[in-house]
Amino acid sequence: MDSTNSPIKPLSEIKTGDQVTLFSIKVGRELTSRLTSLGLTPGTVIEVLQNFGRGPLIVNVRGTHVALGRREAARLLVQGVELQ
Amino acid sequence: MNAGCHDTGSPQTKKHLAVKGSPLIALAGQPNVGKSTVFNLLTGLNQHVGNWPGKTVERKEGKFKYAGREYRLVDLPGTYSLTANSPEELITRDFILTEAPDLVVALVNAANLERSLYLVAELITLPAPLVVVLNMMDVAGQAGITIEANVLEAALGVPVIPLTATHAESTPHLLESIKKMVTSDVVQTPRVPEIRADHQEILDKMLCLLGEFVPSPYPENWVALKLLEGDREITQKMQAVLPPDRWGQIHALLKDHDDAMLAIASGRYEWIGRLTRAAVIHPKIGQISLTDRLDRWAAHPVFGLVLLGFILGLVFWLTFSLGSPAQQWFNTQIITPFGMMVNSWLAGSAGWLRSLIVDGIIGGVGSVLTFLPILIIFFATFGFLEDVGYMARAAYVMDNFMHWMGLHGKSFLPLFLGFGCNVPAVIGTRVIDSRKSRLLTILLAPFVPCTARMAVLAFLAPAFFGSQAIWVIWGLVFFSLFILVVLGVVLNRVLFKGERSAFIMEMPLYHIPNLRTIGMLIWQRSLSFVKKAGTIILLISVVVWALSVLPDGNIEHSALARIGQLVEPVGRWMGMDWKLTVALLTSFVAKENAIATLGILFGGVQDNGLSQTLATIYSPATALGFLTVSLLFIPCAATMSVIRQETGSWKWTFVNIGIMLVVSIAAGTAVYQIASALGL
Numbered sequence: 001m002d003s004t005n006s007p008i009k010p011l012s013e014i015k016t017g018d019q020v021t022l023f024s025i026k027v028g029r030e031l032t033s034r035l036t037s038l039g040l041t042p043g044t045v046i047e048v049l050q051n052f053g054r055g056p057l058i059v060n061v062r063g064t065h066v067a068l069g070r071r072e073a074a075r076l077l078v079q080g081v082e083l084q
Numbered sequence: 085m086n087a088g089c090h091d092t093g094s095p096q097t098k099k100h101l102a103v104k105g106s107p108l109i110a111l112a113g114q115p116n117v118g119k120s121t122v123f124n125l126l127t128g129l130n131q132h133v134g135n136w137p138g139k140t141v142e143r144k145e146g147k148f149k150y151a152g153r154e155y156r157l158v159d160l161p162g163t164y165s166l167t168a169n170s171p172e173e174l175i176t177r178d179f180i181l182t183e184a185p186d187l188v189v190a191l192v193n194a195a196n197l198e199r200s201l202y203l204v205a206e207l208i209t210l211p212a213p214l215v216v217v218l219n220m221m222d223v224a225g226q227a228g229i230t231i232e233a234n235v236l237e238a239a240l241g242v243p244v245i246p247l248t249a250t251h252a253e254s255t256p257h258l259l260e261s262i263k264k265m266v267t268s269d270v271v272q273t274p275r276v277p278e279i280r281a282d283h284q285e286i287l288d289k290m291l292c293l294l295g296e297f298v299p300s301p302y303p304e305n306w307v308a309l310k311l312l313e314g315d316r317e318i319t320q321k322m323q324a325v326l327p328p329d330r331w332g333q334i335h336a337l338l339k340d341h342d343d344a345m346l347a348i349a350s351g352r353y354e355w356i357g358r359l360t361r362a363a364v365i366h367p368k369i370g371q372i373s374l375t376d377r378l379d380r381w382a383a384h385p386v387f388g389l390v391l392l393g394f395i396l397g398l399v400f401w402l403t404f405s406l407g408s409p410a411q412q413w414f415n416t417q418i419i420t421p422f423g424m425m426v427n428s429w430l431a432g433s434a435g436w437l438r439s440l441i442v443d444g445i446i447g448g449v450g451s452v453l454t455f456l457p458i459l460i461i462f463f464a465t466f467g468f469l470e471d472v473g474y475m476a477r478a479a480y481v482m483d484n485f486m487h488w489m490g491l492h493g494k495s496f497l498p499l500f501l502g503f504g505c506n507v508p509a510v511i512g513t514r515v516i517d518s519r520k521s522r523l524l525t526i527l528l529a530p531f532v533p534c535t536a537r538m539a540v541l542a543f544l545a546p547a548f549f550g551s552q553a554i555w556v557i558w559g560l561v562f563f564s565l566f567i568l569v570v571l572g573v574v575l576n577r578v579l580f581k582g583e584r585s586a587f588i589m590e591m592p593l594y595h596i597p598n599l600r601t602i603g604m605l606i607w608q609r610s611l612s613f614v615k616k617a618g619t620i621i622l623l624i625s626v627v628v629w630a631l632s633v634l635p636d637g638n639i640e641h642s643a644l645a646r647i648g649q650l651v652e653p654v655g656r657w658m659g660m661d662w663k664l665t666v667a668l669l670t671s672f673v674a675k676e677n678a679i680a681t682l683g684i685l686f687g688g689v690q691d692n693g694l695s696q697t698l699a700t701i702y703s704p705a706t707a708l709g710f711l712t713v714s715l716l717f718i719p720c721a722a723t724m725s726v727i728r729q730e731t732g733s734w735k736w737t738f739v740n741i742g743i744m745l746v747v748s749i750a751a752g753t754a755v756y757q758i759a760s761a762l763g764l
Contacts, residue, residue, distance in 0.1 A: 029314045029345070030169050031586050036349035037165035038590060039199050043350070049376070052385050055484045056493075056587055062353075064199045065375065067480050069492070069587030 006080035012073035014048045020078035022046055027075045038066050046078060098272040100213045103186045106154040107266040112176060112207060113191030114200050115162035116592040118219045121249040121601045122191060123159045133608050139171050150259045166206040168317040170517060180210050181301050187265050188212045194224035194231055195593060197364060198356055205277045205352040209306050213270050215243045215261060222248045223595055228367030236363040241274035250598050277355035283347035293334050297326050312344035375593045388481035396500060399465050403458060403504050410457035419450035439633060448625025449617050451674045452722050455505055458535060462504045463609045466512055467602040473594040483587055489569060490576025492587045495525040502532030506723040507613060510730050518585035524575060526730055527740050530719040531568040533561050536675035537715050543679055547695035548707040564715045567751060616725050624721040628673050639684050658709035658752040668717060675720050705764040709756030716748035
């Protein structure tokens with residue numbers, strides 16, 4: 001992981017337009033496998049394209065736009081990327 | 085580490101001898117890489133659509149000729165990876181391992197190379213020879229992405245072919261490459277992904293433990309990786325073939341390293357990163373794509389719903405302004421004259437034979453076939469919305485609401501299609517990836533009032549309720565949708581224990597729809613419907629006809645009337661006599677048959693005459709009871725046969741019929757009793 005010391009938060013709490021790094025995935029094996037095949041592995045940069053505070057989110061990961069249920073997003077722990 | 089037991093450092097080599105006879109080619113790729121476009125491009129109309137044995141997944145196989153040789157092409161289901169999470173993934177890998185195709189053509193999306201190479205990272209470790217096709221080069225070009233295919237080819241160690249499948253002129257190069265691969269002996273030494281360095285030791289240990297126990301045709305290295313990935317099928321297989329003590333050791337190793345799956349996935353992305361760093365030039369960041377701009381509206385929680393409402397309104401408008409007249413035209417200009425023509429041909433033959441062919445077969449199958457124009461409109465809109473990339477947005481904005489019923493957004497559009505006809509609704513559930521959600525959506529689809537049931541409603545309601553009819557119609561439609569929602573919540577609790585399937589979905593980039601792909605989809609779906617009309621629907625029509633004429637040709641004394649009288653006590657709960665009950669029973673062939681049957685039972689009165697006659701005989705309460713039960717009654721023969729086809733099980737088909745039978749009778753009874761109590 002990058003040496004940023006920003007706090008670890010669930011992805012569901014990240015605002016639209018923010019970029020974060022995926023820290024860990026707290027879902028079952030099968031779901032983890034589906035997430036990784038869509039590009040979500042620890043260390044990946046995730047850009048939140050849409051998060052209205054309720055309902056599913058849209059994120060950009062490795063150039064793919066992925067819709068994630070709020071429940072799933074709450075189980076993806078992320079860390080802020082420090083702005084240069 | 086025991087270095088003696090396995091030489092894991094050596095590169096994997098794929099060897100394949102030149103093919104005699106007609107080569108077997110498998111087409112693999114992730115969803116949204118344009119796989120069906122390429123498949124159609126190569127095979128044209130020369131293709132066959134069926135199901136994979138024992139599965140409800142579509143299997144497309146086709147043939148094409150090139151340089152005097154015939155090739156067989158099998159379209160493998162679109163999957164993101166090859167871990168056994170879904171039937172699609174199992175089918176893909178089993179086909180490659182056990183059917184040993186002469187060549188696997190892996191399709192990747194050039195505009196989204198990083199993600200779509202993930203499947204290639206898995207395919208490249210399997211024994212079959214591989215070529216990688218970079219599809220959608222035009223889309224990549226528009227997005228400012230430059231890919232050097234030869235650099236990628238050198239880095240991968242397998243041929244890489246750039247392609248724009250929507251332009252026919254790019255086919256020769258692909259065909260030539262396929263030909264070259266199968267007409268000569270091939271030795272490929274591709275560069276394969278490695279597990280992330282910190283887990284290499286664990287992989288080596290696993291390979292040591294597996295030793296010589298891996299059964300053919302599985303590659304040892306692949307089995308070791310799948311075990312570490314927690315693949316359910318391979319775990320069960322290996323547990324069965326390994327001696328218990330050996331399995332115990334493997335099990336312990338897996339338990340200590342349950343994060344190995346992430347190390348494997350990371351390894352694959354590192355491999356992809358190495359490939360693309362050299363071969364791909366990305367545009368400057370900060371460029372806002374068309375997809376981003378469109379999604380600000382299409383995926384917005386408010387505007388997105390407005391847009392969806394607008395699109396659905398348009399579909400309705402198309403159905404009623406184009407579909408309904410086309411249906412009527414089809415009926416009066418083709419089916420009816422055809423029936424009369426056949427009737428005069430058979431003038432000299434026995435009366436029962438004429439009746440069987442004209443009333444039974446042409447009447448039954450014909451009335452089902454008149455729905456073809458409406459079906460075509462629905463298949464076309466569905467295909468168009470899917471191909472353009474909008475379907476994912478509709479699913480996204482409806483997700484919140486659908487979660488209520490234990491479904492997710494992807495179930496919305498198939499259900500909506502049900503307003504036209506339940507047949508495409510049931511077929512449309514193929515877009516839902518979780519089997520549970522798909523089954524629940526299929527069970528609920530027949531509760532959406534289709535045009536045929538709306539026709540019955542529109543025919544009878546005005547005679548009974550005059551100017552209030554419109555409110556009765558809307559009331560009953562909303563009532564059946566309310567029942568659908570309640571049933572969704574209940575079935576989800578009872579059958580699936582409230583388990584909610586996760587919502588993870590790729591939002592593909594918007595792109596210009598390919599008319600050929602949409603046309604092919606309409607053609608295949610319509611063909612399959614017509615085939616069904618010629619088989620199961622034909623059979624059911626004949627049986628219902630036989631019941632309505634036996635023993636003496638008069639429907640009033642027929643076996644069907646007998647059955648009607650037998651179940652009349654149940655009909656009475658809803659205020660119905662045996663005639664209405666029989667009308668309800670014949671709606672099984674096609675929903676609008678209820679009107680035709682009443683026409684026969686009340687002496688062939690046509691047009692508004694019939695509904696006026698009925699209004700003088702029955703009370704409004706009875707009419708409400710009858711209309712309610714008609715709206716919710718068991719699915720018609722055509723819908724039933726696609727439910728059987730799509731669930732792959734008679735059990736679920738009968739569960740569906742049973743649920744509808746109980747719900748329709750209960751609702752019809754309740755409505756009639758309440759209406760009577762109110763003095764209607």
